[in-house]
Structure formats: structure tokens, C-alpha cells
Amino acid sequence: RSDRPVEKPLGFRRGGSLGLRRLLEEHGEAIEADLHRYYQIRLADALYGPRQEGRYSPRELLVRIKSLPPESALHRKMRGPMGAWGVTEFLLRRIDHQLAGANWQRSGGKGAKPKPVELPQQQR
Helix, strand or coil: CCCCCCHHHHCCCCCCHHHHHHHHHHHHHHHHHHHHHHHCCCHHHHHHCCHHHCCCCHHHHHHHHHCCCCCCHHHHHHHHHHCCCCHHHHHHHHHHHHHHHHHHHHCCCCCCCCCCCCCHHHCC
16 A cells, blocks of 8 residues: 555565565665654664563564654655655635635735645755
8 A cells, every 4th residue: 555655665575574674775864764754663672671670572573663653763764755745634724725716816816825835855
């Protein structure tokens, strides 16, 4: 699915060690930040700590990584500036533009014609 960009690089291999290694090599900083932000997991402890004190198996880490929300640093890095935008954000953008256009029409077209809210890659 296109809304789950994290799953494609993993390749759905059994065990997940290779997929986790590839993800960490390419996106380690984003993953480290997200694991801490969303799960209060320190990556170093999860990978190398004693098992009884917080070490995770590759599968356990992959489950958490694949479950990161669209606004996570990993999703933004993999999907670019639009990574955090979902259906809700696009609908709100459209509603805002429709209301601004309707108000502009009711005013007799005075002033500048309203423009839609810029998309993230359009912002400067």
C-alpha cells in the first residue's frame, strides 16, 4: 500500500534482521528519534541492552517501525515533504479554498482572488 512506505524496503523477509539492518543503515537517525518519541525506546538499548532490561528482537523492532504514524520522521524522510499529509489534510485544504472562493465571489470579486494553501513542497 502506498500509505505504508516503510514496508516496501523491508521486503517482508521472515525474521527481519536484514530488513532492519537496511532500514537502520539508510534511516537510522529518523528511526532512533521515532522510537524514542513514540515508544520511549532508546535504539542502543533496544539493539544491545540486556534482554530483561529492554533489548528487542529484530521482529519486535520492525513491528514498531512499521506501525509508526504518517507524521513520524521516518515517513517524512521516505515520502518527502508530503509524508505527513493524509486525506484529512487534503480535504481541509480544499474546504479552505472553497470557502475563501465563495467569500471572494460574495464580495463581488474585490481584492485578490484567493489561492489554495500551498503544499509542503511548494513552500519556500
